[in-house]
Amino acid sequence: MKENKIKWILPFLVFIIGMGILVGTVDHLKANAKKQNREMAGLNAMTYAERVKKDMTKGIGVTDTLKQILVSEHGKISRFSQVAENMMTNSIQSIQLAPEGIVTEIYPEKGNEAGKIDLIHDKDRGEVSRYARDNGVFTMQGPFELKQGGRGIAVRNPVYLENDDGEEVFWGFTIVIIRVPDIFADTVKALSDFGYDYRLSKNVSRREETYEVISRSKGKLTDPVSYVFEMAGDRWKLEVMPRQGWFGSRSLYMVSLGGLLIVVLLTGLTGALLVFDEHRRRFKRLAVTDALTGIYNRHGFDEKVEQYLKQHPEKPCVGVQFDIDDFKLINDMYGHASGNRALQILAQKMQQYFGEKAVVGRNGGDEFCIFLPDCTCGKVKHWLEEFTKSKRAFCYDGEEKEFHISLGYAEYPLQGDDYDHLMRCADAALYEVKLRGKNGCMVYQKGFHSEVRTRLGFALTDVSENLPGAFIIYRADKTEDEILFANREMIRLTGCQSMDELLEYTQSSFRNLIREDEQETVEHNIWEQIESGHRNDYVHFHLKKEDGSLLEVLDHGRIVENGRYGKVFYVLIVDYMSMRKHFNV
Template sequence: MFISLVVFLIGTCLAGLIVYKTNLHEKENKLTITQLNATTYGERIKQEISDGIEITHTLQQLLIDGNGTINKFDMIANNLVNDSVESIQLAPNGVVTDIYPEEGNEAGKIALLNDKERGKISCYARDNHILITQGPFELKQGGEGIAVRNPVYLEDGTGQEYFWGFTIVILRVQDVFSGSLSAVSEFGYEYRLSKTVAPWDDTYEIVSQSDDKLTSPISYGFTIGEEKWKFELMPKGGWENKKSVILLGGILSVIVLLLTGLTCVILIYRENKIKFQTLANMDALTNIYNRYGFDTLADRMIAKNPRNHYIAALLDVDDFKLINDVYGHTYGDRALKNLADSMKKFFPSDVLLGRNGGDEFCVLIPNCTYEDAKEKLTQFTKTPKTFLCKGEEHSFYISLGYAEYPRSGSNRSQLMRCADAALYEIKLHGKNGCMAYREGLQSGVRKQLGFALKDVSEHLPGAFIIYKADKKDDELFYANREFLHMIGYKNLDEFFSHTKKSFRNLIREDEQKQMESSIWKQIDGGNENDYIYFHMRKSDGSYISVLDHGRIVETPQYGRVFYVMFIDWEDIHIHYSDLII
């Protein structure tokens, strides 16, 4: 009896200790997961507000470019508006004069700086050069809104800065945060979103909250302009796990339940561990492996069967920034998710898929060679990808580079560098293509010659080409849109095909020798800045009179390279005939 009592007491104490530890562990897990969700969705809410702020910045840039005016405001605002925007407004000198849409928002045409409710904070934004948010406040159309006011400053004729007015976006509270707040509610959380009343006031006002009261919530703070925001979360059932307390009574009665309780603790621990491991390896947006997860599993796959052949591919979305700028980051995310979904449908289940970050994705195909992969990867690349925006389907395209193990690289890291070099080569020659790695391609040139050069050349105010500076074997590398338009080509591929990638084939036959002699005479004589006049062949076989102005540069990959700007000789005479003597 005594021994039984001792066993019972020891069993009771052990059971109580196990229950206590289990309860504490689950509470810590809840705190950790809640903190992760508060951070994740707090950042998402911040981004949703930032999307509205971005509209005001776009209008600000248009005002700066237009010297204080915006032509076709309604058309521009219509392109910028999204589902969460109630209205877009312009307020020169602090007086709202333009509203889109105007219908139903006429009451918004007020003098902000003198308004009783809006004057103080608007003056503060004007005087301190900061963007401010104000609200929530009731909208005439129903619901609540938040105003984002961005002060705009221009320069007068003497270069002095002056206050032009405000660019304004009114956001609907129930729409702008609906996705994030609905998600945390579905995940079993009570929430509260608050912001400071004004930049100079630390008092918080509630923007949106769930029905029940929050007790000891997890808080995530962020700042917009000089105003502080706070996003708070707590589980709907509270932090304590009442089931563990009930389990204690069962454990005290029966030793079997004690063992069952121990088993439950182990299983719960392992389940939580797997969840966190999965969270660490998966990309939340696309539900495929993130870079860490992909690299880890790719190394394991190759190490497990080092004699097998593998194809590693890198791909990204062509002009992804344009999607974000035109349609907004929400639809950019949809494009990325749709791309990941198309990868899952297209590739077999044994293919490893990952997202490196941004709009770049990676693929590892086992038991595959260059010959096996070419047709399949080309088919996937050329198939248009789509996303829906406001009921309309929009297409986007990708570029892809790939390399074979062990032919091109002896490990995963080398393989990815080779795939990256092939991807860059595609980007340099027109995008929306698929290329296998070959000897001579260097991903290291990417920062020196690639994207920076393309960005510069695309925005130069003139026709521009780059070609290899070789007297016997010149090779065209690049031509910007304005040059292609000047001589009548649709794209870079058509230009390369028609000219056989030779600058010499652009020069009229009877001028080739004299032209090339003149160029190299300047170079060899140390003079790189003279203009040269000649007739350049257009795509239809006709000729155009041009002046070229070139410079020779040493590059790591191609050696000496010509950067050449072209000017239409007839345009000079037409526009500047009164200046030409």
């Protein structure tokens, strides 16, 4: 009931608090948005002003190239028209040479004939030209109306050559007429596309503070941010402001609407997160927990122990490795359900015996591990020995079946100076127990080698191939007695060379190994024994070999519940005459 109340109260509190935060946030945004937008606009003004400057520099570079050619060619440029043609771009109106300040060469000449003037003595251009000549700096004049249409800026770069006495003498000007705003059209378009209105201006003259507009957008500028920069001794100014204003009502509306939506979503999500958090904790437990036994899996065990060792590197502790003796045989004889039950029983005993301070985990299969903090091998020796010898059993068909474990342990940092080394030492001790007959407990000693550790659980073939007789497994089904396995002795007894040959000869049916006239009798005897309460006693019949000959045999079987195949027969078959001869019957 208390948790249900929390699930209702928390979302309500989130809504109230969220609305309060939203109102405060909107007021704060309203008070600070203009300042933030102006800072951003200032950065953009600086960025795009530098791009305008870079664009103009491309035009200025044409005069520098011509200047270098004149210096290297001692004041001459052969094939000027061809050189100029290679330098032309869409934003250049014309390229000119003015030796001694008089324009004599213009490219393209057509439409630009009026440009051939004496710059030094010209009424409109003389003052700027003389300033460039006398001070050795290039100048920019304009903007002015071009006769061809549009507006332009003239860039004049003074050229000086050395005379015979090694003195620099004024040669004239290299000139380029740049079309504006064509040369920086891409830059101002990008600025406009970015959501800004702009105005680009240049000072009327070096001595005046007034500016003349070179290019601008259509929008009206209200209290714009400006960035002033110099180029060729002239001052340029780029003014910008957001097209939507410094903080338009539309933006405020969108922020308010968006904030309200967030508050509503958070209110709804809060309740969901309470449920999700519970699931998250459960999934976290599942990620580090073995699903079958409920204790830590290998990942969870490693994480827990490594965390402890990191926090308490100086404290002694004990690592334990153990497994169930002959666990494979338990699965084969009693089925995987019984094997799983044995694992669960063992995990329960571990938790009960070692308590909450110990970290217990399952490595996988029938292998388990224990970490005992703040103790030594000497202190836990008797404890571990008692645990190893404790009686443990699972129930199968109403009968208790005991099973045993083998256990090895080692001490940190005495024997293993880190987590991996500690568990390898414990594993080596476990292996030594296996070598000495299993069902025991042993501490790690110098000379044990974990690298030779192998899984010693008995596999089906390990047992069957060494039985004193032929062994076969087949389905316990009256209509489908499929052969599932036969050992080498059984294959040899039938006169076959391999399991595949046996299956082909019998068509995978045990019935086909019995002489035809005995088949029904033998099957009847087997099932009569089972149905009368016996697990299958001895049955006598003639085994039909692959070459057609007959062998008198004695069949002794047992019916077993298998987790994969259901009921199956485990059967030993012995040569009847050989047995009688041996026992003189």
